[in-house]
Amino acid sequence: MHAVVKASLEEYLSGTLEPAGKRGIEAHLSTCEGCREELAGMQDLSQLFGSLLSEEAMEPPPGFCARVLQEVGGRQPVPSFAGLFSLDLALARRLVFACLLTLAVLGSYLVVREGEYPGSLSPEAVMAQQNYPAFDSEHGQDNMLVTLAAYDEP
Amino acid sequence: MGTLTGVLPLPRFGSKVAAKSRVDYQNTPEGALVSRAQAGDEAAFREIVERYQSKVFSIIHGIVRQRNDVEDIAQQVFVKVYVSLRNFDFRSSLITWIYKITVNECFDFLRKRKVRKLVYESDLSEDEVRRVDNSEPAVDRQVPMDATLARRDYVVKLLTRVSDEERMLLMLKEVEGFSVEELAEKTGLNENTIKVKLFRARQKLVKAAQRLDRAPGLVTG
Numbered sequence: 190m191h192a193v194v195k196a197s198l199e200e201y202l203s204g205t206l207e208p209a210g211k212r213g214i215e216a217h218l219s220t221c222e223g224c225r226e227e228l229a230g231m232q233d234l235s236q237l238f239g240s241l242l243s244e245e246a247m248e249p250p251p252g253f254c255a256r257v258l259q260e261v262g263g264r265q266p267v268p269s270f271a272g273l274f275s276l277d278l279a280l281a282r283r284l285v286f287a288c289l290l291t292l293a294v295l296g297s298y299l300v301v302r303e304g305e306y307p308g309s310l311s312p313e314a315v316m317a318q319q320n321y322p323a324f325d326s327e328h329g330q331d332n333m334l335v336t337l338a339a340y341d342e343p
Numbered sequence: 344m345g346t347l348t349g350v351l352p353l354p355r356f357g358s359k360v361a362a363k364s365r366v367d368y369q370n371t372p373e374g375a376l377v378s379r380a381q382a383g384d385e386a387a388f389r390e391i392v393e394r395y396q397s398k399v400f401s402i403i404h405g406i407v408r409q410r411n412d413v414e415d416i417a418q419q420v421f422v423k424v425y426v427s428l429r430n431f432d433f434r435s436s437l438i439t440w441i442y443k444i445t446v447n448e449c450f451d452f453l454r455k456r457k458v459r460k461l462v463y464e465s466d467l468s469e470d471e472v473r474r475v476d477n478s479e480p481a482v483d484r485q486v487p488m489d490a491t492l493a494r495r496d497y498v499v500k501l502l503t504r505v506s507d508e509e510r511m512l513l514m515l516k517e518v519e520g521f522s523v524e525e526l527a528e529k530t531g532l533n534e535n536t537i538k539v540k541l542f543r544a545r546q547k548l549v550k551a552a553q554r555l556d557r558a559p560g561l562v563t564g
Contacts, residue, residue, distance in 0.1 A: 190542075198545075199516065199523050199538060230549040234501070238517035240494035243405040247413060249396045257392050257418055258385070261425040 193217045194224050201228075202235050365433045365531070377437055381429050388428075392421050395438060399445050405518065406449040406499060408492070416452050420445045434531035442519075443511040450503060450510070497555075504551040509544035516541060 190198070194214050200206035201214055218225045368374045379387035399420055403413045423444050431440055502510050515521050515529070523541075527534045 195538075195542060199541060203516075203520075203522070205522065227546075227549065230552065231545045234498070234545070234548050234552060235517060237494045237498040238514070240491050240498060241405045241514065241518045243401045245404075246397075247400045247404040247410070249400050249417065250414060253396060253414065253417070254389060254392045257421045257425075258389060260418060260422055261388075264422065264426055 190224050190227050191217065191221060194228060198228075198231070202232060368436065369433045373437060374433060377428070377431060377433070381431070388425060391424070391437070395441055396421075398438065399441065402442065402445045403449055406446070406495075407452065408495070412452065416448050417445075419452075420448050423448065436529050439511075439515070439529040442515065443507065446511055446514055447507050450499075453499065454503070500555065501548050501551045505544045505547050509540055509547070512537060512541055513544050513548075 194217060197206050197210050197214060201211065218228065369378065376387050376390060380391055396417065399417050400413055403416050407413060407416060420441070424441055431437070505513070512526065515526055521529065523534050523537055526537050530537070
């Protein structure tokens with residue numbers, strides 16, 4: 190079925206489609222046999238549903254409610270797994286916001302702390318370190334070069 | 344931090360949520376009634392039964408028709424409501440949820456009745472089957488007395504070919520007469536989703552009807 194019919198199918202079947210929309214669909218149907226047949230099938234079936242309406246009101250007999258309560262009296266409701274962890278939605282939203290706020294504050298603090306301490310030593314301190322045995326190794330010398338290259342004057 | 348609060352929308356503490364939502368329904372008087380019943384309040388459950396028993400009886404009578412069976416099925420419906428109520432998630436309205444249970448129970452009843460009859464008959468000899476057929480009221484095989492019953496039997500047979508959800512949507516739309524907007528409100532589904540589901544359900548019904556018209560024995564309920 191083409192989109193022009195499908196988009197307003199329910200309104201067309203129930204007869205509540207506005208005249209302009211109805212004209213658009215009928216204009217398409219006049220040229221499209223496939224849509225015409227499919228729609229006709231759906232219209233025929235739609236009219237059958239009226240047979241499922243109860244013509245006469247059938248009221249529950251006296252005592253029906255009491256019999257239901259008697260029947261369920263011995264039964265246990267099925268516990269809901271999700272219910273074990275359920276939170277009121279509004280409370281859940283507030284908790285999520287509080288967590289995000291805490292993370293943001295912590296993150297800001299860590300960034301600020303990072304800035305207070307220089308990440309590298311002064312060149313004089315680096316040169317002094319070369320007297321240590323650990324800096325005799327190639328690795329230690331490479332580290333010293335990297336440290337000196339990355340040093341920024343405060 | 345000022346930048347962050349500008350990006351993140353602050354929850355409005357103490358203010359009402361304007362959009363139609365699960366929380367809104369839960370805060371209605373009916374939602375409060377359901378919450379009390381979920382917590383085990385027997386008076387609340389009794390109120391639910393009294394509120395919806397007439398509607399349930401009407402729905403069942405429309406589908407099943409035999410008055411003797413309507414009360415039995417209605418009782419099963421409310422037992423199922425009681426047992427499953429804690430799983431009700433307020434996504435749809437209570438009556439929509441009960442409607443779905445009711446329709447499903449009706450179709451389960453019709454299916455089991457047909458299977459029971461077939462199994463019973465298959466255990467008997469040919470002569471015995473003929474004797475049984477002549478003596479007991481052959482409810483399923485009897486030619487419907489009027490056109491309405493014939494149409495009912497036909498559409499019930501077709502409705503066994505769609506899913507539970509599709510069946511519920513079709514009946515709410517066609518039998519109860521709700522619009523797509525009303526269905527969206529009642530079921531918690533998006534309007535476009537409802538349109539798609541209804542369209543697919545109607546296509547299945549049309550195909551089932553074509554098969555049934557070609558070979559009546561092929562579509563079994």
